[in-house]
Amino acid sequence: MSTDTAQRILDRAQDLMIERGYNAFSYADIAEVVKVSKATIHFHYASKAVLSEQVVRRYREGVMSNLRQLSRQVADAPARLEAYAGYWENCIRTNTAPLCMCALLAAEMLTLPDPVKSEVQAFFRDLEAWLAGTLDDGVRQGALRLPRDSALEAKSLLAVVYGAMLTAHVSRDAAAFAAVVGDAIGRLKAAAPTPSVKKARKRPR
Amino acid sequence: MSTDTAQRILDRAQDLMIERGYNAFSYADIAEVVKVSKATIHFHYASKAVLSEQVVRRYREGVMSNLRQLSRQVADAPARLEAYAGYWENCIRTNTAPLCMCALLAAEMLTLPDPVKSEVQAFFRDLEAWLAGTLDDGVRQGALRLPRDSALEAKSLLAVVYGAMLTAHVSRDAAAFAAVVGDAIGRLKAAAPTPSVKKARKRPR
DNA sequence: GCCAATTAACCTACTAGTTGGTAGAGTGCG
């Protein structure tokens, strides 16, 4: 079935882009693994730019969908941030994905085709907004205390997570990632802490 | 003169690697600008791996030399950190170098030749050590107060700087870099601040 | 229900251009 082939091409392209970014993968790489000819890839995706754009768009939508789900499932804002950080710590530790695809693409920004560039920008815009929203939730819950406004704190947290991801990637040190990001989140917790496991009263909104 | 050609090749290779990283520049790109043939580049640098390794090594040595000089010239640790951050803020704002070359190479890590990989690792090792040293200086001077040990704080600061660099690069927003990094440094300043210019007593070790 | 036309999906074989790298022939200088 065709849908299947198109999906499998997209899947493998994503794998390759997570591993190598934009400049270091080729149609031939995909063709080899998916067991189709390069022409088939061109049939489904007119150009490398189009294929890459769709990969990043789907990646972004997937991430944002997961984050929205996380927001629904974990009301407590600090716990939600820790779950987010924990996800990446796990990816790094198990080498599932040692780096967020968009961190890699961000570095390659100047060499990306415009549509891909836009998707990467959208990714960080959305992620930063989610972080800011979660920080606001935490303030409303009385579980977080922000030294600065949530917009700046979200930018800072985003920077810490992606910077820690990058440096941990270089030294292959998942523990360093966990320590740095854990510390950054811990700093935002309200001074009077919920003593570990005592669940904050669950309350809609 | 040959030295001159070799130098010019190295210079231009560095420019290209700062702009595009490892995977998106070619011998032809260099040859065109330096006005020599590709064969000449191969005469001076046997392979792309060797050339890149030397570029990164020189870059690293240059950066570390500048940082040591900064340590000598600016005794006050917070001011030293701010000078370091200010350097990058300027690079980003004026688009001199919108991203540290090693940030880009860190993202490309999995596709780098081994010798280049090692150089990138050495870069971050050295930079982190310099930051830790500066933080220690600040504590000794009474100008900084670290919530955690200097090794972890250095890792955190490194992550903030490189993460902010990456995200600012995506959104082309030097102000965001300055705000995030400035905040991170500000947080480390001792609660009772030296009122701006009062120099801490200079004391060897 | 049957046959012709169309279409989606895929192929092989190719293009033009680029990649890193090499061979070997100058060139100019001490």
Next chain:
DNA sequence: CGCACTCTACCAACTAGTAGGTTAATTGGC
């Protein structure tokens, strides 16, 4: 001379992308 350096001319392998043809399923007219 011999040596350091640079060149032209080439290579095989790879790049994204194209041309043109082959299936097999789907559609529409009768």
